[in-house]
Amino acid sequence: MLPTAKTPPRDALADLTVLVYGPTKIGKSTWCSQPGDALFLATEAGLNSLEVFQSPIGTWEELLAACAEIGKGEHTFKTIVLDTVDNAYRMCADYICAKFKVDHQSDLAYGKGYALVNNEFHRVLNKLALLPYGLFLVSHSVEREFETRTGKVTRIVPTLPEKARQIVLGMVDMILFCDLETSAGEDGKTVVRRVMRTKPSAQYEAGDRTGRLPEVIDLDYTTFLAAFTAGSPAKATK
Secondary structure, eight states, X not given: OOOSSOOOOOOSGGGSEEEEEESTTSSHHHHXXXXXXXXXXXXXXXXXXXXXXEEEOOSHHHHHHHHHHHHHTOSOOOEEEEEOHHHHHHHHHHHHHHHTTOSSGGGSSTTHHHHHHHHHHHHHHHHHHHSSSEEEEEEEEEEEEEEETTEEEXXXXXXXXXXXXXXXXXXXXXXXXXXXXXXXXXXXXXXXXXXXXXXXXXXXXXXXXXXXXXXXXXXXHHHHXXXXXXXXXXXXXX
16 A cells, blocks of 8 residues: 655664674674663674673574564564674575585575575565664674775775675664774873764765764764754755
């Protein structure tokens, strides 16, 4: 049935799909743990210092089972954190290889293995994103070299393989790059500030479809939430 009214923009962070990525130990998981209603689907170790609700995920089948349980809605969680989405993709590849009894997706007919993995990965992430909960995807960062019309450039991007990276980038509302910003203090010593970068750059991957956020913000959830709430959705970008 065709709609009779426009869909209003979602104005709560818990309604959005967000990619949070950056160097190891910078505080990505800590930031994602701040909503008290968050459930971590933990595909790797690293949450020992945090008091969070978590479901350890060791295989793609376990992730599918967790997603099915979440989808039933018989819980109080409002935000799902997949930490990390990188490991989830590896589990997806292992799942497809086991299903077709091969050691690597390249062992299948040309391109078929990679297509099967990417289709399954997209299917499950898209299903999670469409649930009535916020979705935080956590990834690490890496410098990669890209070929452009004017030559090669080095850019900081999530550590996902290229096809998986494009799947994730296409579905998220925000790409938040966690970084260290250095400046000179009044005493001449270097001051290091942990920040989130939210706008596109030639040096790194970032973006904010809501248009609510400043270009750089402290890596602090309370500060972030205040800026998001105060921001004007009228400035949103596609």
